[in-house]
Amino acid sequence: MAKHLLLRDLDIPNIREIEVYQANDGYAAWHKAVTTMKGEDVLGIVKDAGLRGRGGAGFPAGLKWSFIPKDVFPKYVVVNGDESEPGTFKDHQLIRGNPHQVIEGTALCAFAIGSNLAYIYLRGEFSEPGKALEKALDEAYAKGMLGKNLFGTNYSLDIRVHYGAGAYICGEESALLESLEGRIGQPRLKPPFPATNGLYNKPTVINNVETLANVPLIVHNGAAWYKAMGTEKSTGVKLFSVSGHVKNPGNYELELGKFSIQDLLDMAGGSSTGRPIKAVLPAGSSSPIIPAANFGAKLDYESMGTIGSVLGSCSFIFMDDSVNMVWAARKMIRFFKHESCGKCTPCREGTNWALKLYNKMLSGEGGKADIDLIADVNKQIIGKCFCPLGEFATSSMTFTLKHFKQDYIDFVEKKMGGSPEFLAELARDAHATHGGH
Ligand SMILES: Cc1cc2nc3c(=O)[nH]c(=O)nc-3n(C[C@H](O)[C@H](O)[C@H](O)COP(=O)(O)O)c2cc1C
Numbered sequence: 001m002a003k004h005l006l007l008r009d010l011d012i013p014n015i016r017e018i019e020v021y022q023a024n025d026g027y028a029a030w031h032k033a034v035t036t037m038k039g040e041d042v043l044g045i046v047k048d049a050g051l052r053g054r055g056g057a058g059f060p061a062g063l064k065w066s067f068i069p070k071d072v073f074p075k076y077v078v079v080n081g082d083e084s085e086p087g088t089f090k091d092h093q094l095i096r097g098n099p100h101q102v103i104e105g106t107a108l109c110a111f112a113i114g115s116n117l118a119y120i121y122l123r124g125e126f127s128e129p130g131k132a133l134e135k136a137l138d139e140a141y142a143k144g145m146l147g148k149n150l151f152g153t154n155y156s157l158d159i160r161v162h163y164g165a166g167a168y169i170c171g172e173e174s175a176l177l178e179s180l181e182g183r184i185g186q187p188r189l190k191p192p193f194p195a196t197n198g199l200y201n202k203p204t205v206i207n208n209v210e211t212l213a214n215v216p217l218i219v220h221n222g223a224a225w226y227k228a229m230g231t232e233k234s235t236g237v238k239l240f241s242v243s244g245h246v247k248n249p250g251n252y253e254l255e256l257g258k259f260s261i262q263d264l265l266d267m268a269g270g271s272s273t274g275r276p277i278k279a280v281l282p283a284g285s286s287s288p289i290i291p292a293a294n295f296g297a298k299l300d301y302e303s304m305g306t307i308g309s310v311l312g313s314c315s316f317i318f319m320d321d322s323v324n325m326v327w328a329a330r331k332m333i334r335f336f337k338h339e340s341c342g343k344c345t346p347c348r349e350g351t352n353w354a355l356k357l358y359n360k361m362l363s364g365e366g367g368k369a370d371i372d373l374i375a376d377v378n379k380q381i382i383g384k385c386f387c388p389l390g391e392f393a394t395s396s397m398t399f400t401l402k403h404f405k406q407d408y409i410d411f412v413e414k415k416m417g418g419s420p421e422f423l424a425e426l427a428r429d430a431h432a433t434h435g436g437h
């Protein structure tokens with residue numbers, strides 16, 4: 001794509017500054033909305049555009065906004081900038097490189113649902129992009145884009161930034177709300193959903209940073225313009241964070257449904273090691289792994305489903321054939337064991353037992369029976385957890401076993417465990433776990 005719609009920092013130098021942003025149609029949709037439109041008009045355009053949430057589940061944004069009750073006040077917008085999924089770094093670039101588009105999208109969402117206060121929740125480690133965002137917010141206030149009685153109307157809006165404390169679970173919307181309210185970040189029971197009982201128990205829209213960055217363009221150019229991109233059910237453009245064994249890792253902005261996984265790999269320069277690519281994790285560690293045989297699948301929500309995976313947060317981690325899947329699955333399960341919030345037993349204990357099994361295999365003490373045991377531990381987690389993190393944790397085991405069982409068999413039959421490299425890794429991890437967490 002010649003011109004980016006979201007990653008405009010790649011085409012327009014200094015778009016992070018408000019003057020440059022405004023000189024490129026920035027805040028035009030915002031001015032038009034507040035001075036000439038009703039909230040429901042904005043909502044109608046976003047709904048009609050078919051914009052789906054970019055945080056993972058792909059839920060239609062306009063439909064979500066329409067669940068907000070009209071007669072309950074106050075109501076809130078919360079922007080999810082937790083971006084904790086391994087391999088995901090798209091929101092980081094948006095916040096740092098094109099922050100006004102995120103602010104304008106947030107503002108339009110607030111106007112659409114009749115909210116006067118929005119929070120942008122950033123992961124604690126985002127101090128540098130956070131500074132860019134805070135500077136942009138100061139500029140927006142100074143230019144009269146935010147604050148009281150905007151453009152001489154009776155509509156007022158404040159946007160505040162809040163930093164998390166670095167827990168993966170705080171990307172889950174209800175845990176995020178707990179964290180924002182000052183409590184331990186653990187998921188809430190749903191229903192009720194945030195649309196009716198969200199922040200401070202009031203109606204709340206929670207959207208991902210990238211979702212909202214699309215909104216100014218949609219309101220400015222119209223729903224038909226946006227729908228002309230992508231497919232019928234996956235409209236518009238999407239950011240893909242590409243990493244792993246590729247020559248050119250980075251964020252790629254593509255029309256949904258027009259390119260395949262192989263195209264994305266080619267755009268990223270192909271294998272960086274010269275070895276064949278064996279598989280990709282399309283949504284970091286929480287997604288079903290995709291073997292290279294399925295790289296013909298198109299990059300949209302529906303096509304990824306047909307190959308038994310998901311588009312999720314679109315963090316494509318490519319792995320060459322030197323990667324052993326027992327080793328890779330252990331890395332992921334170690335992550336989930338650490339990030340499990342501990343609220344429910346199947347996830348807290350299940351990830352702990354699973355890690356013990358993988359450690360046993362890496363240390364060279366594993367046998368074939370342990371492969372079956374891994375599948376058994378999985379069964380104790382699937383469908384029994386309080387929130388999706390537990391399910392995510394099982395993906396790494398279920399799908400590496402499904403697609404690469406031979407890796408597991410080779411691992412025990414060829415006695416690959418117990419190598420100095422693996423023993424050093426286990427020692428390092430044990431040290432980090434005791435000393436660092
Ligand atoms: C364990 C877990 C972690 C999540 N992490 C994130 C995240 O880092 N960023 C995000 O936008 N959504 C994340 N989500 C999804 C959110 O719960 C929520 O669905 C999303 O923010 C809604 O925004 P959207 O509709 O614009 O996609 C996570 C979900 C789960 C279960």
Ligand code: SF4
Pocket residue numbers: 169187339340341342343344345347348385386387388389390391
């Ligand atoms: S599934 Fe895991 S992260 Fe989710 S509530 Fe249970 S313990 Fe916490």
